[in-house]
Each structure stands twice: as structure tokens, then as C-alpha cells.
Amino acid sequence: MDGGEKELLERAKNGEIEAFEKLVEGYQKKVFNIALRLIGSHDDASEAAQEVFVKVFKSINKFKGEAAFSTWIYSITRNVCMDELRKKKNKNVVSLDEEIKLPDGDVKREVEDDKPTPEVITEKNELRAVVRKAILSLSEDHKTMIVLRDLQGMSYEEISKVFKCPEGTVKSRINRARQALKEKLKDYRELFSEYYVK
Numbered sequence: 001m002d003g004g005e006k007e008l009l010e011r012a013k014n015g016e017i018e019a020f021e022k023l024v025e026g027y028q029k030k031v032f033n034i035a036l037r038l039i040g041s042h043d044d045a046s047e048a049a050q051e052v053f054v055k056v057f058k059s060i061n062k063f064k065g066e067a068a069f070s071t072w073i074y075s076i077t078r079n080v081c082m083d084e085l086r087k088k089k090n091k092n093v094v095s096l097d098e099e100i101k102l103p104d105g106d107v108k109r110e111v112e113d114d115k116p117t118p119e120v121i122t123e124k125n126e127l128r129a130v131v132r133k134a135i136l137s138l139s140e141d142h143k144t145m146i147v148l149r150d151l152q153g154m155s156y157e158e159i160s161k162v163f164k165c166p167e168g169t170v171k172s173r174i175n176r177a178r179q180a181l182k183e184k185l186k187d188y189r190e191l192f193s194e195y196y197v198k
Contacts (some may be wrong), residue, residue, distance in 0.1 A: 004070060013061050020060070025054055030152060031077050034085040036145040038081040040087075040136045048084050052077045067080035074154070078144060085140065134184040140151060149174050168172065 031052050036045035043129030054074050063072055090156075135146055146156045148162065160167045 009060075009069060011062070011067075013063075019049045020057060020064050023069075023091045024056060027073050028053075031073065034074065034077050034147060034152055035081050037080075037135065037151050038143060038172065039084055040132070044088075048077075052080050059076075068158070071158055074148070074158070075162045076149075082140060102148060130185065130188050134181055137184060138177065138180055141173065143171075145174045145177040146181060150178075 005023065008019045008023040012023050028049070032045055032049040035041060035048040035052070039045050039048060052073070056073060063069065067075075135143055139189045145159070145188065148159050149156075154162075156167045156170050156174075163170065
């Protein structure tokens, strides 16, 4: 932690809102991106990111500086996202075919199709969608490893601090996560053919 961040942290711990805002300013984009990659929904990720900073604000006095401030924030982000994913699993699912009951009679559900037209879809977008879907279908542990290491570029050391485990464990988990992702993408080999050396 550099001197400027340390000073902002001390001021934030003393209840100075402006210092807190400056302190977390640099983390907002990364926290949102991690949440988006883990949760998959823009709105849910935005809510999760807000919740992260509320939690950081409420518990900033508990931060003792044993790990980097960034590591502490990313740990909170991971925990908030895992809680959100668990909540989503327990929510009731409504069928799109189920009609809406109104006093004047039943009405069919209409869902706006926000997908781009086939003419607009490019190969790059198709690849991105396939990879995103594959990542979201991974186990929570594998998904988190791929997001933190491969998408957010965090170091093995940073990830080991987030998970509170040795770097060697992180490396093997990342390796297993990548193998799981590769397995999920094997049916799409043709899409990726130009990226492989023959």
C-alpha cells in the first residue's frame, strides 16, 4: 500500500467520507467487472458492487492491514457474489409460457428479444458469448479462479490471499479450472479453429 492510500485509509477510518470515496475510486471498475464475470447479469453485478462498497464502508475499521487493501476488497467482492449466486439458486423460476392472471383475463407473457439480429452478430461476439456461457456454467470455485486470474489478471499471490491458501494450491486450482473450461468448449472447436496452430 502506498503512502497516499495509507493516508486515505486512516482518514476514512476516522469517518471522512471524501477520503473513503477517493480510496475506493480506483477499485470500482475492477469490483464491478469481477461481479459481472461471476454473476453474469449487468444489473445484479451493479447491485453487488454497491453492496461491496457498503460492506467496505461499514467494516473499514476492521481492516488491520495484514493483507493488501485491494485483496481485502476483492475478498469481500467474492463473498458478496457467492451469496448472490446462492440466493439466485433459491429463487422461484417463472415459466415464460405461463400466462399472467389479470382481473380482465389472462395475458400471454411478452419478452423483448434484445439479441442482435443475425446480420449484426460477428464471429468475435459469438466467441465471446460461448466463452462467457462456458465460464458461467463452471463450478463457483473454477469460475472464480478463471475470473480473477485470466480475466482480471490478478497474480497468484493476490489470489492466494483472497482464498487464504498457498500459491501452489491456487496454481493447481487454476489449472483444474482451465481444464474444466477447455472441456466445456470442446464442442465449439470449429469456432476456435483459427486460434489454434495446426
